[in-house]
Amino acid sequence: MKVRVNILNKGVSIPQEVLDACGGDELVARIFYNRGYKNPETIRQMLNPELYVPTKPDEFPDMPRAVDRILRAADNEEKICVYGDYDVDGVTSTVTLVECLNFFTSKVVYHVPDRFTEGYGMNEEIVRKLAQDGVSLIITCDCGISNVREITLAKELGMDVVLTDHHTVPDELPPADAILNPKLLEEGHRARNISGCGMVYFLCLALLEKKGFPDRAERFLDMLALSLIADVVSLNGENRYLLQKALPALFNTRRIGLRQLLEVAERNGKLENEEDVAFQIAPRINAAGRMDTARLPVELFYVRTWKKHALWLRKLTH
């Protein structure tokens, strides 16, 4: 069989270092170059995943402060509220963090904003309500970085705030006790474009490492894969590494609700790769937040079922 390949920009000369990174293969080098890959180190790591050096949780500024505050809250049985968001990234972040915190404490509640009555991000009325309900630590997911007023209020009301977000950092930072945001990493860092759930994943990894069971982070990989596919524009650097690791976990998920969702989607078309997930799964989750409330997918994926399982487990082990 004859295959005709039309390579663009044949006349443009490729820098020697790009060519070297491709082992001297001009065709491969030209494909990379045409797609905007000019950093030889990035290209080397894409061609040889085993050369990739994964990002460590403590590369994020404020990680130790965040971990200390959260574990202190767990030890003191403080009431913690995970403050999420209503899109796929916000939902997967919320599920991941609530699930992880449940390893350390049973005093966890969560809040996902109502798109119609609250809008995106934190809301003063909700912050006041959390204080009244006895919450002393708020952990935001996929939001918070522009909520100076709401976080100032939370502090005034005597609560602490650990902020996790991945949106662009504004000039004025909110007065949170710890701020985790990949955009605070230096320019060009391989993890600067991770999703909100990606940021939460690193926080969970740090918490679990500190407690001596980092392997448990693996059970969040399905949520991570969903967020990366739905929320991330460029799948290179850390995103590429994380998705390679996480995608099989998504297709083999043990979450009953997510399994059902995958099955429904599969009945309507093929579901084989990340593109299918982007078009078949992500919109179904986003629809909940658009039509009703994002509590639905959160519960579908985890929280409620976890409680049932937890009771079961307690009954079995006592």
Ligand SMILES: [Mn+2]
């Ligand atoms: Mn997001």
